[in-house]
Amino acid sequence: MQGGLPGTAEILFPLRRTGDVATYDTPALVSRPKLRAIAPQKIAACFAEERSFGHDFLFVPVFIGCGAIFWFSLDTSPSFPVLAITCLIAAGLASFTKYRSGLAATACGFFALFLLGMLFAEVETRRVGTVVLDTPVTTTITGTVTRREVDARGDWRYVVRLAATEAPALSRPPEKVSLLSRGGGEPVALGATIRGKARLSPPSGPALPGLNDFAFASYFRGIGATGFFYKPPQTVISPEDDVRAGTDWLEWADMRLYGLRTAIAERIRNTIGGDAGAFAASIVTDERQAISAGTMEALRLSGLAHIVAISGLNMALASGIFFVGLRLAFSLFPAFAQRWPVKKISAFAALLMTLAYYLISGFAVSAERAWLMMSVMLIAVLFDQPSLSLRNVALSALVILALSPSEIMGPSFQMSFAATIALVASYAAWSRWRVDRERLFIGRKPAWMTVAQTAGAIIGGVITTSLIGGLSTAIYSAEHFQRVTTYGLFANLAAMPLMSLIVMPFGLVAMLLMPFGLDAPFLKVMGYGMALVIEVSREVASWGGSAATGRPHGWFLGLASVGFLLLALLRSRLALLGLPFLVLAFGLSAATAYRNPPHLLVHEDGMLVALLEDGKAYTTKTRPQGFVYDQWQRALLLPEQPVPPVFLKSEAAATTVALTKAKLDPEKMRAVARQMTVALRDAEPGIFTCSKGIWCAARAGSGEWIIVLEDGRFAGKACDIADIVVVSRRTSFSQCRSGALLLNRDILRRIGSLEIDFAGSDQVAVVGRLRAAIAGMDRPWSEHRYYDWKSGRFDHEVPDAVTRLLAAPQ
Structure with missing residues (x-):
């Protein structure tokens, strides 16, 4: 150092760290500012940068969406007046503290937006008010065709607004149903009133806990039941002869648009x-x-x-x-x-x-x-x-x-906005980079450079767009479909x-x-x-x-979405805060993928049961429902082809015994009980042995006995034999006196599809853990599960044995 002046290195080092103006006060230059003092300043500068570019507005729909997601995810609906009053109070506090405390105003404002999202969800649910069919039924329907669409086989699917049902008349009929008419032929005209015998079923719930609830989407589309006509419906009143046509101009315009479509x-x-x-x-x-x-x-x-x-x-x-x-x-x-x-x-x-x-x-x-x-x-x-x-x-x-x-709860919204946000944010970042890069060029560019840059921009743009779109939607593809395209x-x-x-x-x-x-x-x-x-x-x-990819961890979607939104919506270094969320989300899902699968799967209709042993899936059906088993296979990474059951030779027709309502004689009861006992004792572990249309039985490798019944009259005998009894029909009792776990049709309707873990040979109980798809949920799109058409009331009661297992630590 000469003349008391600091050296070049001593000047540049603090400037790189703080960006302050250089002075010749030597002690101030050589003392490094502490990170603890710098960090708040840098964070405040990043927030100021985001606010100056208006990025705080980008989080308005984010918090409204979070409120809607939270409301739809609750097991019961919160009080609407309480929500409205709390939202007004939060908005008032945000306005009151706007010029007093910026942090408090921001927190109150975002909380008010969160509550506003919950209010939006409540209002839409009340506005829709779809009545969902409570149980499968065969009836004769009369209604007006409001939609129609042909499939690849030439069959037509109609959306029918019901006017009446008969044989039987439904006590709680849905307003609109979606029905398939097989056989091709000329379609029914839009607006025509039709009549026909149809099989109606409520929309299915989640095939496993955490999977898609189709009843939710059906509720908000206004469809209360799906099914099919036994034969092509008959036109009762044509659109031209309907005296009611044209009385509602909105309905008339809607019909004309669908006709044009x-x-x-x-x-x-x-x-x-x-x-x-x-x-x-x-x-x-x-x-x-x-x-x-x-x-x-x-x-x-x-x-x-x-x-x-x-x-x-x-x-x-x-x-x-x-x-x-x-x-x-x-x-x-x-x-x-x-x-x-x-x-x-x-x-x-x-x-x-x-x-x-x-x-x-x-x-x-x-x-x-x-x-x-x-x-x-x-x-x-x-x-x-x-x-x-x-x-x-x-x-x-x-x-x-x-x-x-x-x-916002569906994959369409999530994937669409994820791709759009990622592409727009990437385009904005690329535009900033391009402006900074062009400043380096002084003078006119050669022609070959312009052509090369244009061609490279086009090719690179197509590649980058496809890559960004695929990566941004992979999160939601893994969550909703348990797979990603390779x-x-x-x-x-x-x-x-x-x-x-x-x-x-x-x-x-x-x-x-x-x-x-x-x-x-x-x-x-x-x-x-x-x-x-x-x-x-x-x-x-x-x-x-x-x-x-298998079923992700329960926190995967939330954590990954937070990380993605922080990376995409912020332009300062605060965007890097999204990386830990993404790492944590994928880390949790990776750990979940290697967790042992459940031992037993039970679909909500009680017809399909799968026993999982040694990497194989043993099912009660030779050809299980593809719609259900495909979801099981993707979620739990099961084999594509399950092991089918072995059927016993029976002299009686299966449907004759299964469908009759006559009381069975004791000798027949004892004969069936002996058959089930022999099958459980002698059969190979895992494989179901079935008497077609009556029962299926299997013995797990760890010793548990499972019986699946299609005829509820054998439930008492099955309870005396097996550890777990699944019945796809009503039973006269809801709990086994032997202590076996009974899952009949009414119980499965109220709690949905199940995953069951066995307790192990060192435990007194057979079932160690029970996870249900919709247990405890009482929302408008699930209330049809609790309706009893015989009594005309909603019954939420679940047997104590099942309730205790559901309440056990998971």
């Missing part, structure tokens, strides 16, 4: 033909049932199933192509383009086109969400605001959460150019020309592009398809 879908399918035609119709009108099962499976395995639904991708391509095409058309007339704001005119026209697209989509949930998002972005163009921003995504989410907060990146890289350059442009032109009958050539080209997309999906699916 059906006509467009049939026109597309008939012009293109095959799966390509059904696929093309699905992305225009959202009628997906006509796509064959093989093609749908290939699309799922390849990661292209998102194309089938009218989602943000389809809506963005359609509106974007229309917007850009109209601007290019205006540019051909320079005088007009210079005099008028052609960009805003094109945006307004694209807004109308997007609305028309939504109206013919059948008001599907995914289409509604995509329409709202695109509308917000196009309206932003009208007001000279950036269209592609996280603020617009937040506005779209706010509208959807205010109107239909239940959508080669989805390659499938999307091959399919997206086909969708962007062939399918959507020609499909858009075809729709514009369809009223004039000039759409056929363009539909043919669109169909050619669809056929190529199907070929891509089949090729990629043949490589190995998707990878099963």
Whole structure:
């Protein structure tokens, strides 16, 4: 040091740490500031940066959504007045402390938003008020057809608004039911009143604890039962002869729109033909049932199933192509383009086109969400605001959460917004990086560099977009479907150019020309592009398809979502706080994947039971319900093919004994009891031995005896023999006197599907742990499980033995 001045290294070191202005006060320079003093300043600076860019607004829909999720996840509904009053108090405190304590105001504001989300959920649930069928029944229905859709076999599925039921008349009939009519033939006209004998069933609950509850989605769609007609229904009153037609203009408009939608879908399918035609119709009108099962499976395995639904991708391509095409058309007339704001005119026209697209989509949930998002972005163009921003995504989410907060519980909402948020956030980060990089270049770039950069940007953009979209939705795919696509990146890289350059442009032109009958050539080209997309999906699916992840940990979705949102919504270093949440989420799920599976699975209808031994699944059915077993297989990583039961040779027809209501003689009872005892004693451990239509019995490797009955009259004998008795029918008693665990139809209805862990040979009790899918839940979409049609009241009673097992530490 010369002249008392510090050296260069001594000056630069503190500047790199604090960014302060250099002084020649030597003691201050050489003393390093403590991390404890710097950290609060840096954190405050990061918060100030986020607030200056308006990122606090991005968390408004996040907290509203969290409130809705919390409300839907509760076992019982909280008091509406208490929620409303608490929300008003929190909002008042936030306003009162706004200029006194910023931290307190923020906390109160976010808490008020959380409560507002709960209120939105309560209001929607009360508004929907769907009556769900309580038990399967065969009855003759009379009602009006409000929806119809054809499937790949030519069968028609109708949504019928019930007017009456008879033989028997239902004491608690649902308002709308979804019924399949087999046999093809001419469909029933929309608005027609039909009559026919049908089998109605309530929507199924979760196949296992933690899996999807289909009754929840059915409740908020207004569908109270599903089923089928025994033969094609008869038209009682045609739409033309119905004197009530036209009395409700909203209903009339809805019917006409669905009629237009059906006509467009049939026109597309008939012009293109095959799966390509059904696929093309699905992305225009959202009628997906006509796509064959093989093609749908290939699309799922390849990661292209998102194309089938009218989602943000389809809506963005359609509106974007229309917007850009109209601007290019205006540019051909320079005088007009210079005099008028052609960009805003094109945006307004694209807004109308997007609305028309939504109206013919059948008001599907995914289409509604995509329409709202695109509308917000196009309206932003009208007001000279950036269209592609996280603020617009937040506005779209706010509208959807205010109107239909239940959508946040489904995979469609979660995956759609996850992909959109990730793509918009990545685009914003890339734009900032590009601006900083271009500042390094001084002067004019060579032509070859410009061409190379443009080509690289296009190719890199397609790859990056597919990669970001796949990674951002993997969290929700693992949670809801217990699998992720392994080669989805390659499938999307091959399919997206086909969708962007062939399918959507020609499909858009075809729709514009369809009223004039000039759409056929363009539909043919669109169909050619669809056929190529199907070929891509089949090729990629043949490589190995998707990878099963198993059922994630219960905290996986919440932790991973918090981590993802912090990474995507924040622009400062605070975004790095999301990494620990993601690491913890995946770590917990990895630990869960290696946990031993349960010993016994029982479906809520009592018909399908699986005993899990040594990596094998032994079931009570030769061909178990694919819909149920597939969920078990993905969630618990079970073998794709279970071990079937062994059937005894019986002289009597199975259904003759099982379905009769006559009282059995004691000798028959003793004979069946001897059969079950011999089967349990002599059969190979694990494998079920069955007398078709009457009983199945199996002995676990650890010694537990299980009997599954389809005839409740043998329940008493089964209780005296087995340790666990499952009965798919009503029984005259709810507990076994022998101490065996009895699970009859009424008990299973009230607690749902079960996972059972055996206690082990060193324990007195047989069952060590019992986990139920919906035990203790009393919500509007599950209350039908407690309704007893004989007494006309809701019965929540569960036997004490079952209650104790459910309350035991898990």
